[in-house]
Amino acid sequence: MQKSTQDYLKTIYSLSKNGEIVSNTDISQKLDVAPPSVTEMLKKLADEGYIKYSPYHGSTLTEKGLKEAQKITRKHRLLESFLSKILCIGNDKVHQEACQMEHTLSDEAEESLCRFLKHPDTCPDDGKTIPACDLPFSNCEECIQLHQKGLEQVGKRNKNLTSIRDLKNGTFGKISFIRGEHKVLQRLLDMGLTPGTKIQIIKVAPMNGPVEIAVRGSKLALGQNIACNVFVETE
Amino acid sequence: MQRICRDRIVTDQGGQKTVPTHKSDLKTNPPTSECAKSDKQFTFALAGNANVGKSVIFNQLTGSNQIIGNWPGKTVDRAEGTLSFEGHEIKVIDLPGIYSFSTFSMEEIVSRDYIALEKPDAVINIVDASVLERNLFFTLQLLEMNAPLVLVLNQVDVAKNKGIIINKDKLSTLLGIPVVFATATRGEGIYEAVEEAVKVAISKPKSKPLKYRKNLEEPIEKLQSLIEKENLNLGYPARWVAIKLLEGDMEITQLVAEKSKTISLQSKLLAGELENRCQEKCFSIIASERYALANSLVAASLKQDEIQRSFTDKLDWFATHRIFGYVTALGVIGGLLLWTFFIGNGLSDLISKGLNLIQPINPELSMSAPLLSIILNGFWGGFNAGLTLIIPFVIPFYLLLAFIEDSGLLTRVAFMMDSAMHKIGLHGKALIPIILGYGCSVPAIHSCKIMETRRERLLAAFAITFAPCSARTIVLFGMVGLFVGIHWALLLYVVNLAIIFAMGRIAMKAVPGKSTGLIMEMSSFKRPSLKVVLKQTWTRTKSIIYVVFPIYIAGSALIQVLYIYDILTPIGNALYPLTVLWLGLPAFAGVLLLLGAVRKELIILGAVAILGTTNLLTGFAPVQLVVMALVAMLYIPCVSTMAILGKEFGWKSAALISLANIGTALIIGGIAFQILNFFT
Secondary structure, X not given: OOHHHHHHHHHHHHHXXXXXXXXXXXXXXXXXXXXXXXXXXXXXXXXXXXXXXXXXXXXXXXXXXXXXXXXXXXHHHHHHHHHHHHOXXXXXXXHHHHHHHOOOOOXXXXXXXXXXXXXXXXXXXXXXXXXXXXXXXXXXXXXXXXXXXXOOOOOOOOOOEEEHHHOOOOOEEEEEEEOOOHHHHHHHHHOOOOOOOEEEEEEEOOOOOOEEEEEOOEEEXXXXXXXXXXXXXXX | OEEEOHHHHHHHHOOOOOOOOHHHHHHOOOOOOOOOOOOOEEEXXXXXXXXXXXXXXXXXXXOOOEEEEEOOOOOOEEEEEEEEEOOEEEEEEEOOOOOOOOOOOHHHHHHHHHHHHHOOOEEEEEEEHHHHHHHHHHHHHHHHOOOOXXXXXXXXXXXXXXXXXXXXXXXXXXXXXXXXXXXXXXXXXXXXXXXXXXXXXXXXXXXXXXXXXXHHHHHHHHHHHHHHHHOOOOOOOHHHHHHHHHHOOHHHHHHHHHHOHHHHHHHHHHHHHHHHHHOOOHHHHHHHHHHHHHHHHHHHHEEEOOOOOXXXXXXXXXXXXXXHHHHHHHHHHHHHHHHHHHHHHHXXXXXXXXXXXXXXXXXXXXXXXXXXXXXXXXHHHHHHHHHHHHHHHHHHHHHHXXXXXXXXXXXXXXXXXXXXXXXXXXXXXXXXXXXXXXXXXXXXHHHHHHOOOHHHHHHHHHHHHHOOOHHHHHHHHHHHHHHOOHHHHHHHHHHHHHHHHHHHHHHHHHOOOOOOOOEEEOOOOOOOOHHHHHHXXXXXXXXXXXXXXXXXXXXXXXXXXHHHOOOHHHHHHHOHHHHHHHOOOOOOHHHHHHHHOOOOOHHHHHHHHHHOOOOHHHOOOHHHHHHHHHHHHHOOOOHHHHHHHHHHHOXXXXXXXXXXXXXXXXHHHHHHHHHHHHHO
């Protein structure tokens, strides 16, 4: 896949919280590309099935596009974490560096980087969620264990996972993956958030506030640092 | 001794208040003819999730006849009471409200050890009928422990409003235990619950644990038979131990490892197999299986009608709206404080007028008749101060707070304030103890237990030590509001809020560790029950009266002694550099600050005693009053607060917090003096 394709997908992903439509102007500003070229590229992406594009409105990611966008965003944010936390490169430079490196980072390196950084959930410079990996682990502990046993790759998961923090009010979803400390996981399971459970987003509080969800007839508020680690499959 | 007889419940339902008072009950022991006689004493435990009305039922069962203490060696509250029922003497234990029996909180360990090892005659599992599935998850764990269970479906009225209809006979057959409907706030179903529990206690039926699906049931049974064969004598039921081993429960795993290598190894093998087969962690598989079972039980016994958007949903929408939500939060907190101040002021005036009729305090006495002055101005004055300064402010505060809490509004405020609380290393739930701190720091710090980690409890307690409790509010309004101007007093309130926030941030950076996140149940809005509110208000007020009044009376007498024999002047002189040079206060302020360490209001009492008049302007300039009040708000936790800090966090932390308080007060007070001096 072309570098520019990945850049566009990544940009649309970061601009469209909750899967909203992203306008061409926003994309052209963010990528610093002239509007006509943006329009042309978006049409190309739509042809390739990565986005849905309607002229004068903007574009949204398709399932295929979302998957690619999450993958590249994950690589980008993991790299940022690595550059900033481990190599101590200033936050003003990490974005640029990561933008260059993300396109050549292999999946294997991505996985190792994630383990090395002890499974970070947000990236350092802007606190955004690092999307979940698309590797076939049910949680991060399993990844560590499997790694210790020398089993690293076991196929791919063909699912689109979204953190409940990034969903719109009223959306339904099925819990598929939660990451976090054992204690938090146990608590969430006890409260009924077992894998496969249907939940509904009731409300996301403003200013990075908690997410209120309905699960098994009860309503729960999850702080955003927990909510961003709860991933669901949306219908 | 509380007695419950059928006629009492009947009259209750008829709406007539003919409930015998608890005191007369205490006297009529042994039970009279209306209840038959028996000499066996039973022990019942109340168990269930938080917010299901457990303590309401406990209060109805045991009335005022309760002992609140701690579990041995643990900082978990233990509530115990007695009840006389149809001739049976029954001891009732209220277990903490928990969601599961893992070992992550002390509450969970205390509860499971009590049920498994102390073996109460019956466990009354109280369940919120409107959230049946989540509650049954806990019930299933009680069944795993072979607890002699009675299931009480509480809040059936709320469930009905949500369109939930439960077939209790069906549920009873499926679970193999008695099931009772109840609306505890109205006293309905309590009699039946106890009746069933007595039956269970007498007949001791073996409740059989429900089976899980094959992939989990097989390893459980294998392990269970192994445990039974080896006869480990752990005291816990074998099946439960098997499940806990598979779950990887730290405590049980360790217990078993000490007794039997074989079982320890086998459990690891079986757990590994299970994980491989399901491609999932064991603790997650077991939780999923329990929920699958709970779900099937609910599917078989519950009918959910179409739900209409109810009034409470609209309230909910409003209280968590992106704009109205903050308005509500501010309104609730501000309203609570304003209400406390205005109602408190009115009540305080009324009571002090009443007390003055009996015996006014006469400052001139200390010269002419020292001994009389100690008794009259000291002891009587102290009692007076408690009655006029604390009671009128604390009761309205706790009353309104209990209304807000019981209605579910406080949960919404916590939800809205979560992100702000994160800035000081806490989460939304911490708002509840901090708001409590505006009443009195002692119960507020005690209630920090609702936080998950020690770090969070410590940070919340630290913030509370800066919050203006009712005593400090009195100093603030008594010194500044009265003699300088009400807007100055309000300004200091705002300054205080900023200081709490700033100190909270510093503490967050200073105390190592990571903040955990908010996991909070948003229980639905409901009409507060007057009974619950009054009970809550009284419990909190009572604990303050017990702490405050003795210190007040003794402290006030001590001031008189010190004053009459002129012991105070040298102390005041020693503090001269700080009080006069740095803070710009009059020389006798050092004495007041020392007195205030006992109780903050003693600052005002002391000032009145020393100046010999209630007009503080004779001894202070307005600027000095502002600085004095500011320092008084911040400078040190009072003796009772220090005591509870020491008890909950250790003396080292208590000392550090006190030092931080003193440092803050000196710095802020000094700066305030310089600034105010510059402008005036």
